[in-house]
Amino acid sequence: MSQGCVSLVLHAHLPYVRHPEHDFHLEELWFFEAMHETYLPLIEVGRNLERDGVPGTLTVSLSPPLMAMMDDDLLVRRFRRHLGRLIELAERERSRRPDGSRRQTLAAFYADRFRRLRELFVDTLDEDILGAFGSLEAAGRFELMTCAGTHGLLPLMHTDVSRRAHIQTARRAFVRRFGHSPSGMWLPECGYAPGLDALLAEADIDFSILESHGLAHADTPPVFGNASPIVSGEGVAFFGRDERASTQVWSAESGYPGHPHYREFYRDLGWELDRDELDPLPNPTEDRYDTGLKYHRVTGDVALDDKELYNPDRAESRVREHARDFVQKRIEHIQSLSPALEGRAAHLTCPYDAELFGHWWFEGPRFLEAVFREAAERGEIAMTSPRGFLERPERLQRVHPGASTWGEGGYFDVWLDDDNAWLYRHLHNAERAVIEWADGLENPDDEESLDARLVAQCGREVMLAQASDWAFILQRGTSVEYALSRTRDHLEAIRHLGDELEADISESDGLDEREERYAIFPELEPSLWQSPS
Amino acid sequence: MTDDRDDALHWIQSGEEHMALLPRNPESAYLFWEITEAGIARAESGHDGEAPARLLGRWEVVDASDSPSSHEFDLETRVGSRFIEWLTSAPHRARIGWYASRDTFVEIARSTVVVPPSDRPGAEPVRWIERDESGVYRLESVDDDPRFSSLDLPSTDESPSSS
Known part of the structure; x- marks a missing residue:
C-alpha cells in the first residue's frame, strides 16, 4: 500500500513570440x-x-501564451519547416563525418530523433499538440x-x-x-x-x-x-x-543534470561549424544560434573545448539510476515525515x-x-x-x-532590481489608462464597436507588456534588446490606440495589424478591464 | 532619479499624480512617483494657496498599534524613484507633499498601504476545515494555542531558486 x-x-x-512580419525571427x-x-x-x-x-x-x-503559440497556424507551419531543416542538417552532418566515427553516430542519432518527432507531430498528432495534451488528460496520464x-x-x-x-x-x-x-x-x-x-x-x-x-x-x-x-x-x-x-x-x-554523462547544453554545433555548413538553417543576420545538435557531454569541471563526446546509451543508464535515487529519496522523506502526520x-x-x-x-x-x-x-x-x-x-x-x-x-x-524596476512606472501608467478607457465604454460587450475593439487590444497589449519574462531578461542581461523592444512596442501601441480612442475616430490606423500580429486572447472582453461597479 | 531607459518608452510622464510602493523583500521596497504642477496647485488651493517651501517624499508606518515612524527625503524631481528600507514589519504607505506647519503635511500624492513581506511565521490560532462532497470548505475547529510545525520548513536562504 x-x-x-x-x-x-x-x-x-x-x-x-510571433513575428509574421519576418520570414525568420531569431526569438x-x-x-x-x-x-x-x-x-x-x-x-x-x-x-x-x-x-x-x-x-x-x-x-x-x-x-496561455504557450497555448496560443501551440495552436497558431503560422508558428506550427514554421515549426514543421524548422524540424525539416534540422533533419536535413543532421543528414548533412552524417554524410560529411568520417564513416564509423562517433560524430557520425551522433549525427545519425539526431537525424533519427528529429524524424521520429516529426512523425509524431505531423502524422500521429496531426500538428495538434494541445489535442495530445487533452487526450492524455482524458486518459488520466496528465492533469x-x-x-x-x-x-x-x-x-x-x-x-x-x-x-x-x-x-x-x-x-x-x-x-x-x-x-x-x-x-x-x-x-x-x-x-x-x-x-x-x-x-x-x-x-x-x-x-x-x-x-x-x-x-x-x-x-x-x-x-x-x-x-x-x-x-x-x-x-x-x-x-x-x-x-x-x-x-x-x-x-x-x-x-542530476550536472552528471558528467549527460549532454552538455552549452556546446552546440551552431557555434562550431563553418557558416556554410549550417545550411539549410537560415542565418539572415549573421548571428549564430543554437541548433539543438550537441555532440558533447558534461564531462566534468572542464572548459567547453575539453568536453568529451556524448554517448546516449551511457546517459540512459544514468537516467535509470537517477530515477531510482529520486524515488528512493521521496520514500525516505515520506517515511521520516509520517510519525508527525497524525495518520x-x-x-x-x-x-x-x-x-x-x-x-x-x-x-x-x-x-x-x-x-x-x-x-x-x-x-x-x-x-x-x-x-x-x-x-x-x-x-x-x-x-x-x-x-x-x-x-x-x-x-x-x-x-524589481536596478535593471528592471523602471519598467513598473510605465506598466502602472498603462494599466490605469486601459482601465479608464474601459470604464468610459458605453457598450463594452459590443464586439463590432471600434471603441470596444480598441480597448480590448489595449488590454492585450498591456498584458503582453506585463509578462514577467521581460523583467527577468533585463535582470539576467541576455536578449536585453528584444525584451526592451517588446516592452516599447506594446506600450507605444497602447498610446497610439488610446490616442485614437480619445480622438473618437471612425477608422483606426493600426488596429487590424495589431490584432493580427498579437493574435492572443480572442476571449478578452473590454469589460474585464472595467473597474468594479 | 529617473532612468535614461525611460525616455525610450515615451511614457515617462502620464500627466497625473501617482505614487506606488512595491514590496521587494522583507527589508526593502521600490518607491516611484510622478507629480505635476497641476497637482501641486490643487494641493495649494486646499491650503489657502500656500506654496510649498520644500517638497518632501516620505514613507511611514500606518499601523496605529506600532510606534509612529517615518522617513523623509527631499524631492528633487517631479518624476522619480528610489529603493527604500522598511521601517518596521507593519504596513507602510508613501506620500509626497510639504509641511504647511510643523504638524500639517499637505499631501499631493500617496501610495496605497502595503504590507512588507514576512520573513517569519505569524502566531494566529490553528484552524481546521473540512471539504464536503461538493468541494466547499467549512470551518471545523480552532486550536486555541498556536502549534508550531515539528517538520522542517526551510528559510528563504535555503530554498533552491528556479528563476
Missing part, C-alpha cells in the same frame, strides 16, 4: 526548441506510460492546469482589475481549448501576495502552488509543513514546494519549469518516465496530482499564506 503521495508538476511557459526559435526538446518528448512520455499501463498522473501547467494571463507577476501589478483580467482571461483560454475549467492555476513565478486567493476563488480555481516559505511565513505556521496542502480563507488550496526534490534536480552543484498521508509537491526537462536537461523527459516506472515498481508512493490529492477526505489547515516567489531570494528581488 502507498505510504504517501508525490505530485510532479511541470510549468510550461514561453513568452508570446521564435525559443518556441521551436522547446517544442522538439521538451513538449513533444513530454507527449512521448505520456503516451509511453499510457501504452504500458504505468499508473500515475503528471501535472502540466500550460501558460492539466493553466497559468495567469501572459505570465505577469501579479503582486507587482497596480490594480486588482489587472490581476483579475489575467486570471479570468487565462481561465477562459483554457476552457476554450480543453472544454472544461482548470482546477489549478499556476501563479507566475509562484508569485503570491495576500489577497490573490480571493481573485483565484472568483475564477473557481481550487488550488495553486507556492514556494515553501509562502506557507512557512503564513499567518500561522502549517502544522504539517509542506507535507500537506493548506486552504486559504477564500477556500483555495495551496501546495508548498518540496525543497529537497527541487534541489536534487535544480542544483547546479549536486543536481494522514504525506503529499510531496515537486514543481519544476517544464523546459528544464529536455531543453536544459536533455535526458529530463526520459528521467520523468523512469520515475513513474520506478514508483510503480516500488509501490510505496503514489504518483498523483494536486487535484487528485484534494479529492481525498482530509481535514486541512486554514492558513493565509505569505508573500513569496520561487525566484532567487524568495521574494520579488529578481523582477
